[in-house]
Amino acid sequence: MASCCPKEQLQKAATCSICLGYFVNPVSLYCRHHFCSDCIYRTWAGMPTEPACPCCGRRAQPENLMPNRKMVAFVEIIKQVCETPQQEAEEERLCEEHQKPCLLFCKQDNLLLCSVCEQSGKHQAHHMVSVEEAAQVYKDRIHSLLADLRMDRKNCLLKKAKAETESQELLKQTDHEREVFVSELKHLQDFLEGYQDCFLEKLTIVENKVNCKSREFMAELTKDLDFLKKASEELERRCLLPKTQLLQDVGHALPMYTQEIRKMALPFELKWKSWDLLDTNYVLDDVLDQFKDVMSSALLQLEKVNVTLDLEGLHPQVVFSEDHQSMTWRRLEGLLGNLEQAGELSVVLGKEKLYFARYFWEVDVGSEEDWAVGVGTEYMDLEGIAISGPREGIWAFGKWMGKYRAVSPTEFTDVSLKGSPRRIRVCVNGGGERVSFLDADTAVLLYMLSLVIVPSEPFRPFFWVCNKGHLQLNPSGS
Incomplete structure (x- = not known):
């Protein structure tokens, strides 16, 4: 809570919010916040992003800093008004028990003591420091906490901006998918009225969820920002108190201003739902002539598959877990050591x-x-498979020989990625004749292959490892 004391208000008006001291060579930003020139330059030097006002976060141009000569005169007047002998006298508190000046501070009990208290049996073995030293240590702790609060506030602002951007992108994507879906259905409007209503309802649900989650997320961030602002103001006020008042209740004052900023983000579920809607549209592409025959509820429903490995025809250099959920390649003495040769035998469906x-x-x-990882046909030949070019019956994505690659019956392509995905989501769209590979941690599409599947013939999940390769199916969090 801000102080109502006029003297404290004057002192705060003449105080730099960075160093918490009177302004020295004050400068003003375009947003009308003032700082010591050295303080603002040091603050900007440590920022990884563009210079911004530490108080309001607005962008600032260092070359547009304006020296504030009026503030210099104002600070001098404030010093004369506020730094009076009366204030110095107030700082010299007398011990209630011995009526001696309290010039010492007990670090064990967090108490102000006089010289007589120091010699008493109660405090004789305790660690004593001067009031000045204790006050400086306490101020340093306040400065450190203020720095953390400012950084937390900055991170909250960044999260808020990112969340707003992601929300808008998701809303744009859902709107785009609505247009695509309606456009495709115009050719078969009479037959597909039911499907159109169903899809639009899905879009509306996702759109409402995005809006709802976004509002909840913004509300939580606003609470955190309000807390950080109020805590900063209160700590700034406390830092201006006389030393003796500053050290009162020192053991309980600081902890109340600490609060862990919640780690929140828009749920990945919304991104997956958005991707689900996009993937559904592929069902409509290139199959309009067969639409009445292939359209069914199963085709529109994205089904999660808990895959297990088929151990038939194992090679001794492929090691499996007992639950058939993971596979690793290992080198054995006396067996094939060449990567290409070993790769011919380490395919599992x-x-x-x-x-x-x-x-x-x-x-x-x-x-x-x-x-x-990918898909393969039911009756593909596992003998002599080497992933060094286009392969009949395989649609896969992976990393080998130092590069990310995609392979299918018609292509063998190097894929450039910005990051290194650790968890892959394989999405198979039989109706849309596509198999997509996504980063399961970020919902980013890595690559997409055209898929040719005969409706009456089954296909199966495809896995290949070699050298240091290790695959874990159905990882936790999927």
């Missing part, structure tokens, strides 16, 4: 037989290379 619909599953690929 999932047990699950998948048909003409939409599925997804996730695989933890870790940080090593020499792995690939």
Whole structure:
């Protein structure tokens, strides 16, 4: 709570919010906040982003700093008014028990003491420091806490801006998918009225969820910002108190201003729902002539598959977990050591037989290379498979020989990525004739392959490891 004392208000008006001392060579920003020239330059020097006002966060141009000569005269007047002998006298508090000046501070009990108290049995073995030293230590702690609060506030502002951007992008994407879906359905409007209403309802639900989660997220961030602002103002006020008042209740004053800023983000569920809507539109592409035959509730429903590995035809250099949920390649003496030769034998399919619909599953690929995930046909030949060019019956994405690559019956492509995904989501769209590979941690599309599947013939999840490769199916959090 801000103080109502006129003298304290005058002192605060003449105080730099960075160093908490009287202004020295004060300068003003365009937003009309004032700082010591050295303080603001040091603050900006430590910022990883563009210079901004430490108080309101508005962008600032260092070359536009304006010296404030009126503030210099104002500070001198404030010093004369506020720094009086009476104030110095107030700082010399007398011990209530011995009526001696309290010139010492007991660090064990957090109490102001006189010289007689120091010699008493109660405090004789305690660590004593001067009032000046204790006050300076306490001020240093306040400065440190203020710095943390300012950084937390800055992070909150960045999170808020990012959340607003992500919300708008998701809303734009849902709006775009609405337009695409309605456009495709105009050719078969009579037959697809039911599907159109269903899809629009999904879009509205996602849009409402985005708006709702965004409002909740903004509200929580606003609470955090309000707390940080009020805490900063109160600490600034306390720092202006005389030394003796400053040290009162020192053991309980600071902890009340600490609060962990909640780590929040817009739920990934919204991104997956947005991707689900986008993926649904592929169902409508290139199948209008067969739409009446292939459209069904199963085709529109994205089904999660818990994949298990088929251990038939194992190579001794491929090691599996007992639950058939992970596979690792290991080098054994006396067996094939060449990467290309070993790769011919280390392909494994999932047990699950998948048909003409939409599925997804996730695989933890870790940080090593020499792995690939995707889909393969039910009766693909596992003998002599080397992933060094286009392969019949395989649609896969992975990393081997130092590069990310995609392989299918018609292409073998190097893929450039900004990051290194550790968890891959494989999305198969039978109706849309596509298999997509996404970063499961960020919902970013990594690559997409055209998929040719005969509705009556099943396909199966595809996995390949070699050298240091390790795959974990259905990782936690998927």
